[in-house]
Each structure stands twice: as C-alpha cells, then as structure tokens.
Amino acid sequence: MLSTELISGCIKKDRKSQKELYHLYYGYSMRICLRYAQNKDEAIEMLNDGFMKVFMNIKRYDKSRPFNAWISTIMINTSIDYYRNRIKQMEMEELNAKHEMEDSENILSHLNYEDIILLVQKLSYAYRTVFNLFVIDGYSHEEISEMLSISVGTSKSNLFKARENLKKMLVEETAFTNKQTRAY
Numbered sequence: 001m002l003s004t005e006l007i008s009g010c011i012k013k014d015r016k017s018q019k020e021l022y023h024l025y026y027g028y029s030m031r032i033c034l035r036y037a038q039n040k041d042e043a044i045e046m047l048n049d050g051f052m053k054v055f056m057n058i059k060r061y062d063k064s065r066p067f068n069a070w071i072s073t074i075m076i077n078t079s080i081d082y083y084r085n086r087i088k089q090m091e092m093e094e095l096n097a098k099h100e101m102e103d104s105e106n107i108l109s110h111l112n113y114e115d116i117i118l119l120v121q122k123l124s125y126a127y128r129t130v131f132n133l134f135v136i137d138g139y140s141h142e143e144i145s146e147m148l149s150i151s152v153g154t155s156k157s158n159l160f161k162a163r164e165n166l167k168k169m170l171v172e173e174t175a176f177t178n179k180q181t182r183a184y
Helices: 004-011 015-036 040-060 067-087 113-120 125-136 141-148 152-183
Strands: none
Touching: 004 015, 004 040, 015 040, 015 067, 015 113, 015 125, 040 067, 067 125, 067 141, 113 125, 113 152, 125 141, 125 152, 141 152
8 A cells, every 4th residue: 555655755755765666566567568568678668767757756646646547647658658759760651551440359358368468569569559548548549649649540540450460360379279289
C-alpha cells in the first residue's frame, strides 16, 4: 500500500523513498511497458524512462485519486513517446496505407495473457502500439489518432493489420506445434 510518507519522500527527492516506490510499482509498470515493447530490454528502457517522469512529476500527483491510474497513464504515455521516437526512424509506409476495418473473429480468445504478449511483441512498432491502445487499453480510434498524430483510417488499418499478423503467427505456431506432435 502506498503511504503518504513515501510520496512525501519522493517529492523531497529522497533516494530511499524513490527506490521503495520503484520496487513497489516495478511489476505493475513492467506489465504495461511489456505490452508496448518488442522485447524485455525495450520494456525496461520504457519503464525506466517512465519512472524518471514519475519522480520528476510526483509533486503533481493528486493524492485524492488512485496512484495506480496516475502511474499507468505515465507508463502508457512514455511507451507512446518511445513509439513516436522509434517510428521516425522507420519507413512510414505502413502508417499511410488506408484500408477499411473488417470484423474478424477473435482468434486470441483461447490464449493466456503471456502467450498474447509474446505474440504482440513480435508486431512492428506501429501495429503493436495501435493494437495495445485499442484492444488492451480501450482507447477509441479517434483518441489513438490524436495521440499518435495519425488519421483515424490509419489507426483502423494498423489494428486490422496487427490482427491479421497475429492470426498468421498463430496459424504458423499451430502448424509448427502439430508438426512437432506428429514427430513424436
């Protein structure tokens, strides 16, 4: 449980308090960052950037509101910032393609959380970010469009392509598993 003394210590830039807060919220924050990251190393980078923002802005935390929601917002926004920096280095063609979103079956419903995260981490930055914001975090395409400075159509297209890529990965994984089973 988060104490007022711990928050006060972090506001005063007390290293012991910062370390305690970091350890207390490491797992919670890491789960958020892993959804957006391509791998664990990238997630750790996002997490550390996020905690820097937490410590720099903790005096702005409204103690009448849940701390989990506040830190979650910071970690999501940090992940989006990371995405924006990375995407500038990549070709933008996947962001500019326009496709109508199709309703597709939820092929992911039988997988557990860890399996889904491992597959999502294999997606490109653009697809992974839109997928996480829409499917996991519940943002609308309009909100995603505004957050990432892309069109609503591009958001829908990237979500569609993310789902298609995830389906393809699942089919390949299933075929590989079936092949392995027959080998025994």
